[in-house]
Amino acid sequence: MMGPQPALEVRHVTKDFGGLRAVDSVSLTVAVGERRVLIGPNGAGKTSLFHCISGAHTISGGEIHCFGNLISHMPEYERAAIGIGRTFQISSVFLGLTVLENIQIAALGTHERKWDLWRRPDQITGIDGLCRKVLEEVGLLDRSQRQLSSLSYGERRQLELGLALVNRPKLLLLDEPCAGLSPAERQRLFSLIKELPRTITIVMIEHDMDVALGLADQVTVLHRGRKIVEGSADQIKEDPQVREVYFGEV
Amino acid sequence: MDSFILQTLNGISYSALLFLLASGFTLTFGLMRIVNMAHGAYYLFGGYVGLMVAKSTGSLALAMVSGGIASVIVGQIVDRLFIRRTGEDHLAQVLVTVGVAYIIGDVSLKTWGGDAQKLPLPLDLRGIWELPGGIIYPKFRVLLTLIGILTGIGLWFIYKRTQIGAAIRAGVDDREMVSATGIHVDRLFILISALASFLAGVSGVLGGAFLTVYPGAEWEILVFALVVVIVGGLGSLEGAMIGAVIVGLLDAYGRWLAPELSYFVLFGPMAILLLYRPRGLFGSVHIA
Amino acid sequence: MTNLKKVLALAALGLMLAWPFITGDYLTGLMTQILIFGLLALSADLLLGHAGLFSLCHASFFSVAAYTAAILQVRYQVPVEVSAICGVLSGTLLGLIFGLSVRTRGVYFILVTLAMGYVVWGIGYRWASFTGGDSGVTGVAAFSLFGFSFSSPKSYYFVVLFVVSALIAVYAHLTASPFGLALRGIKSSEPRMRSLGFNPAKHLYVAFVISSVMASIAGVLYVYFNKFVNPVSASLHVSVDSVLMAIVGGSGSLFGSFIGSAIVLWLRNWVSTFIELHLAVMGLVFIAVVLWAPGGLMGWVHKVTSKSSREMS
Numbered sequence: 001m002m003g004p005q006p007a008l009e010v011r012h013v014t015k016d017f018g019g020l021r022a023v024d025s026v027s028l029t030v031a032v033g034e035r036r037v038l039i040g041p042n043g044a045g046k047t048s049l050f051h052c053i054s055g056a057h058t059i060s061g062g063e064i065h066c067f068g069n070l071i072s073h074m075p076e077y078e079r080a081a082i083g084i085g086r087t088f089q090i091s092s093v094f095l096g097l098t099v100l101e102n103i104q105i106a107a108l109g110t111h112e113r114k115w116d117l118w119r120r121p122d123q124i125t126g127i128d129g130l131c132r133k134v135l136e137e138v139g140l141l142d143r144s145q146r147q148l149s150s151l152s153y154g155e156r157r158q159l160e161l162g163l164a165l166v167n168r169p170k171l172l173l174l175d176e177p178c179a180g181l182s183p184a185e186r187q188r189l190f191s192l193i194k195e196l197p198r199t200i201t202i203v204m205i206e207h208d209m210d211v212a213l214g215l216a217d218q219v220t221v222l223h224r225g226r227k228i229v230e231g232s233a234d235q236i237k238e239d240p241q242v243r244e245v246y247f248g249e250v
Numbered sequence: 251m252d253s254f255i256l257q258t259l260n261g262i263s264y265s266a267l268l269f270l271l272a273s274g275f276t277l278t279f280g281l282m283r284i285v286n287m288a289h290g291a292y293y294l295f296g297g298y299v300g301l302m303v304a305k306s307t308g309s310l311a312l313a314m315v316s317g318g319i320a321s322v323i324v325g326q327i328v329d330r331l332f333i334r335r336t337g338e339d340h341l342a343q344v345l346v347t348v349g350v351a352y353i354i355g356d357v358s359l360k361t362w363g364g365d366a367q368k369l370p371l372p373l374d375l376r377g378i379w380e381l382p383g384g385i386i387y388p389k390f391r392v393l394l395t396l397i398g399i400l401t402g403i404g405l406w407f408i409y410k411r412t413q414i415g416a417a418i419r420a421g422v423d424d425r426e427m428v429s430a431t432g433i434h435v436d437r438l439f440i441l442i443s444a445l446a447s448f449l450a451g452v453s454g455v456l457g458g459a460f461l462t463v464y465p466g467a468e469w470e471i472l473v474f475a476l477v478v479v480i481v482g483g484l485g486s487l488e489g490a491m492i493g494a495v496i497v498g499l500l501d502a503y504g505r506w507l508a509p510e511l512s513y514f515v516l517f518g519p520m521a522i523l524l525l526y527r528p529r530g531l532f533g534s535v536h537i538a
Numbered sequence: 539m540t541n542l543k544k545v546l547a548l549a550a551l552g553l554m555l556a557w558p559f560i561t562g563d564y565l566t567g568l569m570t571q572i573l574i575f576g577l578l579a580l581s582a583d584l585l586l587g588h589a590g591l592f593s594l595c596h597a598s599f600f601s602v603a604a605y606t607a608a609i610l611q612v613r614y615q616v617p618v619e620v621s622a623i624c625g626v627l628s629g630t631l632l633g634l635i636f637g638l639s640v641r642t643r644g645v646y647f648i649l650v651t652l653a654m655g656y657v658v659w660g661i662g663y664r665w666a667s668f669t670g671g672d673s674g675v676t677g678v679a680a681f682s683l684f685g686f687s688f689s690s691p692k693s694y695y696f697v698v699l700f701v702v703s704a705l706i707a708v709y710a711h712l713t714a715s716p717f718g719l720a721l722r723g724i725k726s727s728e729p730r731m732r733s734l735g736f737n738p739a740k741h742l743y744v745a746f747v748i749s750s751v752m753a754s755i756a757g758v759l760y761v762y763f764n765k766f767v768n769p770v771s772a773s774l775h776v777s778v779d780s781v782l783m784a785i786v787g788g789s790g791s792l793f794g795s796f797i798g799s800a801i802v803l804w805l806r807n808w809v810s811t812f813i814e815l816h817l818a819v820m821g822l823v824f825i826a827v828v829l830w831a832p833g834g835l836m837g838w839v840h841k842v843t844s845k846s847s848r849e850m851s
Contacts, residue, residue, distance in 0.1 A: 352821030
């Protein structure tokens with residue numbers, strides 16, 4: 001591949017669970033600033049692949065490179081420091097805490113004052129400003145003092161995105177960010193994502209073809225753990241294999 | 251060498267007792283995700299009831315059955331009144347069942363007094379047997395070991411080979427699926443719970459003959475059973491078997507070689523496991 | 539803090555300072571115990587209320603610290619100040635070792651800590667040649683600092699009040715800090731924390747050790763109050779009590795552990811005057827609190843006070 005170092009390089013990655021092969025020798029390369037969408041029917045291995053990239057799963061084979069770093073066996077909690085951020089398919093925010101506290105935790109994850117045992121987070125330089133900024137970006141500034149129980153599901157998804165954005169990730173993994181949202185909420189969240197700067201490389205799992213096509217530079221299609229097709233949005237739309245996988249299986 | 255063999259036999263007989271108690275605890279957790287700290291109290295209560303029956307009838311078998319049934323009754327009451335209300339909240343279960351254990355323990359103390367009491371054995375079970383190799387060993391302990399082994403085989407058979415067993419194992423993994431197939435999950439749970447309490451009561455009776463029944467026994471034996479379960483893995487029957495053998499033997503050797511520090515011996519396998527395999531030898535990852 | 543809370547806090551502080559002067563030796567002693575066990579409960583609550591870990595071995599640190607301070611002073615004539623420090627250090631050392639338990643979670647953690655706690659009790663009981671077995675270690679001198687002896691109930695009360703107040707202040711900062719916030723994050727969602735760059739294992743271990751330090755301090759305070767220590771101090775009952783106190787008063791709050799301690803100790807005192815089955819009564823209290831008032835007293839207060847603030851927003 002010519003040109004600058006890719007944001008993400010997945011080489012023949014495999015993930016086995018006992019007898020089940022969730023990810024089967026998948027390879028893909030995502031350029032810096034690219035918007036890549038991963039689609040595929042349920043069970044195709046998309047979330048498993050994400051887990052491999054983020055470090056939640058240890059891979060059974062292959063290699064993963066991120067901005068030139070070999071991260072295949074790097075512990076999950078170290079990957080945030082090299083710029084990987086992610087959201088989860090099932091809402092994974094901190095219940096029992098306020099919106100602001102949620103964002104503060106995220107801000108502290110890779111912060112030098114993470115191990116401060118004495119001062120309050122808002123007393124640490126920069127935290128306040130950073131939190132405000134992100135809350136503003138995801139449209140939750142007026143909700144900052146609220147307990148999570150009082151947020152709608154859509155607002156929780158916004159928060160979920162905010163948590164991933166706080167640390168200015170270079171590679172953002174979005175796992176069906178709009179799942180379970182009303183059409184209006186989907187629109188809102190989706191335009192938020194579209195407006196993210198190109199300094200952030202985005203890989204997004206999406207079920208909805210149209211959403212995918214609206215964002216993607218490139219689309220990768222997975223089926224039963226394998227990559228079957230890759231190309232531009234229009235190419236994918238017309239591809240016979242894809243049609244079979246999506247429509248033939250109904 | 252003779253001493254070693256003797257201590258090994260001691261360890262094995264204790265393992266049998268531990269297995270009887272631990273198996274109920276681990277199955278209750280494995281299937282129903284319930285942590286029942288009153289399990290030791292069921293042992294105690296069953297032991298006292300069995301003690302009374304043994305004293306008046308002289309029959310060990312009757313004592314075992316009545317002790318078992320008494321525990322089942324108490325267990326069902328506790329289940330319905332208290333445990334059902336805790337849902338999946340393990341913390342609540344622990345606290346509530348500890349509370350129940352306190353109540354049972356205190357009531358037992360009031361009813362049967364503070365002295366350690368030994369369950370009287372029928373005449374033909376007293377005394378010793380000569381085992382192959384010329385070793386002589388108390389008859390009762392051999393019987394205890396046999397009961398432990400037979401129970402183990404029985405549970406194994408039910409668990410692995412029968413439809414009920416298959417349902418239990420399926421239930422461990424996916425409760426909804428099991429109920430969807432028409433098997434009454436609730437009835438299954440009652441069965442398991444009753445079986446566990448019964449075993450606890452029976453082990454209380456046997457323990458009463460082996461070790462005596464006394465206030466505080468419910469905690470002492472529970473802790474040992476918990477170590478068995480930690481070592482073997484929560485929810486695993488094989489784990490309970492192997493864990494029981496390990497703990498029983500280590501306890502026997504510990505008492506023999508370093509009586510004052512024998513509790514350290516308990517800690518040993520646990521510490522090693524914590525370092526290398528926190529979920530226990532046969533525990534599954536999703537449980538912890 | 540709102541004005542009402544400030545007034546209440548000042549009133550409470552005033553009451554605590556005046557206590558020995560308005561009550562006699564017996565009640566002063568009781569309040570001293572409330573503070574000591576409240577501190578033990580607080581140490582357990584750092585793990586329970588913030589990190590979500592239910593520990594049943596905190597009596598071990600309490601007891602080991604007490605025994606160390608006692609044995610050093612009684613048997614080896616080590617000065618009280620040094621014995622006390624060694625007591626805290628030994629309990630902390632045990633905490634560093636028992637911290638291994640944070641490799642487990644949930645039910646396993648409860649069982650492992652229960653077993654570890656029992657082991658300590660068992661050793662205290664059986665290693666009679668060293669620990670004095672059943673009778674424990676008696677004849678512990680009164681606490682003294684640089685020659686000044688705090689032998690009267692009144693003077694020792696103030697020692698305990700001072701130490702506990704200082705620790706509460708430290709605890710307040712600790713739990714409000716990024717570290718405390720991280721613990722609550724871990725309690726809420728560990729996978730999320732890992733994806734954000736936190737190593738939960740490290741945080742939990744540090745929290746465990748800090749709580750063992752607090753429990754050890756409580757143990758040292760205890761031994762100079764009681765003037766003796768025996769294996770009961772390491773028993774499961776004590777560990778269970780500390781958790782119960784935290785829950786009754788309100789887990790996760792600053793003063794809940796002390797309120798819970800007051801309630802439990804007072805209740806036990808009162809009940810044992812007319813019933814012998816006080817453990818059974820405690821059992822009933824457990825069950826009642828857990829099933830019907832899981833937020834404890836502070837939780838109830840919160841509910842009542844936030845209802846009015848919710849009505850405004």
